[in-house]
Amino acid sequence: MKIIIIGIPDKDIGFNKEQLEQINATIHFAGGKRHYELVKKYLPKNHQWTAITIPLSKLYDAIRNCPDTFVVFASGDPLFFGIGITLQREFPDTEIKIYPYFNSLQMLAHKVGVPYGEFPTISLTGRPWHKFDQALIQGVERMGILTDRKNTPKTIVERMLRYNYSNYKMYYGEHMGGEQERVKTLTLQEALKLDFKHPNCFFLEKADDKIPRKGISELDFKPLDGRPKMITKMAVRLATIALMRLDNRSVFWDVGSCTGSVAIETKLHYPHLKITAFEKRLESKELIPYNCEKFQTPGIALYINDYTLVDKTDFEQPDAVFLGGYGGKMEEVLSDIDKYLQNNGVLAFNSVTEKSKSRFVAWCENNNYLLEHQQVITVDSHNPITILVAKKY
The missing domain is CATH 3.30.950.10 (Tetrapyrrole methylase, C-terminal domain)
Structure with missing residues (x-):
């Protein structure tokens, strides 16, 4: 059995001699509804047509049950994000011949x-x-x-x-x-x-050379009502994501996102990352999307709920997590993060007190996380902040 895929345009322009020979050598065909209207006059009278619809299981079964040649009609070039790639993947050991046309x-x-x-x-x-x-x-x-x-x-x-x-x-x-x-x-x-x-x-x-701004001042984000200082400062934010070394990471979680500043800055610097933000404050349901739009940052998934109560069973597992807030239950939140963080993944936390720093370090030591960075930063007249980055082993 072999598969022939013939690319066609959106009108009837006929077929060359070799393509007609392939069509006349079988009675087994498939394509979309639009394709059938264009090619039906060229098919044998006793032809069997399989309509290509989602899911593709009906097409796969028809091909597997075909005793000889199966001809598929496709739009343009079948290998240009088309059915040709799908059939190569589904039938890796089957001979597939392709006749392309110009793609759209x-x-x-x-x-x-x-x-x-x-x-x-x-x-x-x-x-x-x-x-x-x-x-x-x-x-x-x-x-x-x-x-x-x-x-x-x-x-x-x-x-x-x-x-x-x-x-x-x-x-x-x-x-x-x-x-x-x-x-x-x-x-x-x-x-x-x-x-x-x-x-x-x-x-x-x-039409111009403008690109989104990176390195955003904390003063430029829309803050929580009455809590203008409850945001990660720009210098701390930039140092944190730099120490996390995110170039080769793929999935990033921002737990306790608040205004979304860390998620937004991370997406702007590393747009290849798939980013999810978690925040329990109802105010953030509008606040984070507002800041995302203001700073040209599409693609951040947002969950408004207590992080530990979100069903993350079907989520893509992260290989980088920033802990921005934990609602008074650090160890419980960290243990939940640990269920999903991939081995060799990175975990970051900004500590504003010696107590929270000690709790984070102790949890890492007890759960097979190696503390790789411990950087102290003081911004203006604010209290020192310790940036902690650990790797899971």
Whole structure:
């Protein structure tokens, strides 16, 4: 058994001789509803068609039960974030032959005259925001975006504007290569008003060189009502995340996030991190998102509850945790963190009293954590703060 994947555009342009031979050699086919309307006149009368829908188990079963050749029709290039990659992963030992066509972003680039090789592609087709958020924070100047019916151009632009990324223009295309093809160059404000049709894609290009500010003064964050000093000072915040050495980490938890200052600063310096903030104060439900938007920091997940009461069973395990607050029960919170922190993960805490420092150090010594850094910092006339960073073994 072998699999043939034929990429096609959004209109009928026929098939070459070799592709027709592959089609005529079998009765087993699959594709989307739109694909079937384009190719059905080329199929044998006794053909068997499997509609590609989510989940893909029906497609997998049809392929496994096929005695000879199975032909799959796909949009554009099957290896460009497409079904070709999925089938290679699902059938690693099966011969797969691919006939690609131009992908949608290539066709859009040809229409608007942009060098698509200089536009890294980010797929939001059935995918989370993480890579897109990372690109925005890093100030990526050019990117190609693949959409779906959930992450639409309007939804994407709304997110950009919510976090103050208005400095991009859009090259938009829909039904690329088809009879209903439409191409436009838009500002983001214009894009919000456009009546989008699926399928679509677009390029983003920056209009200036602005990037989010890093190293944010504690005075610039919106504070807790009546508690303006209840925030990690900038110098302490920057030193802490530097000592945590987060370049090669992937998941960061901010426990006791308060205003979100540590989570926000960490995301701005290390946008590749998946960051979750925990805070029990109800006020922070609005405060942390406000500060995230103010400082252009999308992608921080927030849980408003006592950290120990949050069901974290299905959370991605962190390899870096900052303990910003513990509600009077340090050892209980640390023991809960220990359940999830990966081996060789880092744990940081800023101590403002000798008592809290001693409790943290004692807990580390009793739980197989090696204290790697103990740095004392005094900011202006404030009391000295001890930065403690430990590694789990």
